[in-house]
Amino acid sequence: MNNVVKNIEISQHLNFGVGGKVSHFVTASNKEDILSAVAYAKKEKIPYLILGGGNNIVSCDKKIKCLVIKISSEPDSVGGEIKIKDNKIYTDAGILLSDLVSTTVKNGFVGLETLSGIPGTVGGSIYGNAGAYGHSISEFISSVTIFDGKKIIKTGNKDCHFGYRESVFKKKKWIIIGAEFKFKKGDAKELTKISEDIIETRWKKFGPKPKCPGSYFKNIIVKDISKKSLAFIDPSKIKDGKIPVGYLLEEVGAKGMREGGIYVSDFHGNIILNDGTGKYNDLTKLVKKLKSLVKKKFGIEIEEEVQYLHEKILNSR
Ligand SMILES: Cc1cc2nc3c(=O)[nH]c(=O)nc-3n(C[C@H](O)[C@H](O)[C@H](O)COP(=O)(O)OP(=O)(O)OC[C@H]3O[C@@H](n4cnc5c(N)ncnc54)[C@H](O)[C@@H]3O)c2cc1C
Structure with a gap:
């Protein structure tokens, strides 16, 4: 493959902005590129990681020997097509x-506006x-169209084992x-209003x-939690069978906590930010502290929604 770039800083591709070098990086603009990239990683005997927009990935700052395959969203690429029928x-x-969301909203397809x-x-987002x-x-x-390492196949929704922030793709x-989506028809004007309001709320936050x-x-x-832990929870905080982890974190005083350049926002206990100077080491210290405070006060073990990128995890998959 002639478009593999070596020794790049991965932090520039991750929204959190923390990370070190990765040994190999390639942009895949179509299915063929993805297949070639996987074959390249196999030939080089290095693990690979698929990168989308990098909005949910936290990387360590040690050099990682792997191939990062960035799925491009260039027009006419694997990322470039939305077909409506x-x-x-x-x-x-x-x-x-x-x-995708704005296409559904414009066409009056109900569901993704939230x-x-x-x-x-x-x-x-499917992952x-x-x-x-x-x-x-x-x-x-x-259905979701996947490459299982050998061939490209379609999997039905059930086989994706979706759950709360979970899917088969994590395993x-x-x-x-x-992927193919199916919608009920609704009113495009109403959906647009909902969508715009949500974007405004997010922007303010x-x-x-x-x-x-x-x-x-x-x-x-x-x-998933014990009766003993549940007894510590204010019932008014429970929504749709879930306890917002932000509430638990705020109860232990997380807001504003800081380790070096990494800190918990002052508007939400579950938002961890990098002031631009943050290091992975700062993050691990802060995360350890938050987990232990919640465990101590509520007896609940909190679990990351973010995906970590480091060599140990890549090699264990
Ligand atoms: C400001 C902000 C607000 C957010 N708000 C929300 C929210 O309200 N709700 C929510 O659910 N999330 C939220 N997120 C998290 C994030 O936006 C979502 O998880 C998003 O779906 C990640 O998409 P991505 O393309 O950036 O994935 P990436 O971060 O690039 O990747 C995430 C994971 O998916 C895997 N992956 C990516 N593409 C593929 C593929 N094609 N095949 C196989 N694996 C793949 C990666 O290997 C990685 O493990 C927010 C993030 C930010 C920065």
Whole structure:
């Protein structure tokens, strides 16, 4: 492959802006590029990682021997197509989620409008089953086209094992190539209003270009915790069977906590930001502290929503 770049700073591709060098980096602009990149990684005997928009990835700052395959969202590429037929949409993985959402809204397709303003690609959003305001992307997926390492196949929604910020893609080394969605028809004007309001709310909350990887930890599913822990929780905070982890973090005084250049925002206990000078070491210290404070006060172990990039994890997959 002649477009592999060696020894690049990965932080420039990650919204959080923390990270060191990766040994190999390539941009994949179509299915063939993805297949060639995987073959290249196999030939070089190095692990690979798929990168979408880099909005949910936190990297260590040691050099990592791997191939990062960035799914491009250039027009006419694997990321470039949204096809509409009746009430169905097919989109490639590198399409921006915001483009998919605005297409649904304009066409009066109901469902994805609550995901307005979530940054990232469709592939990254399917991987983590992105969602907001009680809905997630999986609710509207009929099938996902994947590369399983040998061939390109279609998997039905059920086989993707979607759950709260969960999918089969977190367990299997499959590459998402594209997906088909199915919608009910609604009123485009109403959907546009909902979408615009959500974008405005998000804008007010985050401001322009926040250096964060989104919500750091997952909310807590009530049925997964003990009665003893549940007794510490204010019942009015429970929503849709979940305890917002931001509430737990705020109860332990997380807002504004800082380690070096990494700090918890003063508007939300579950938003961790980089002031531009943050190091991975600062982050691990802060994360350890937050986890231990929540465990001590509520007996609950909080778990990351963000995806870590370091050699140990890549080699274990
Ligand atoms: C300001 C801000 C607000 C956010 N708000 C929300 C929110 O409200 N709700 C929410 O759910 N998330 C939110 N996020 C997190 C993030 O936007 C989502 O997780 C998004 O879906 C990530 O997409 P991405 O393309 O950036 O994925 P990346 O960060 O590039 O990748 C995330 C994971 O997906 C994998 N991946 C990416 N593409 C593929 C592919 N084609 N095939 C296989 N694996 C792939 C990567 O390997 C990685 O493990 C927010 C982030 C920010 C910065």
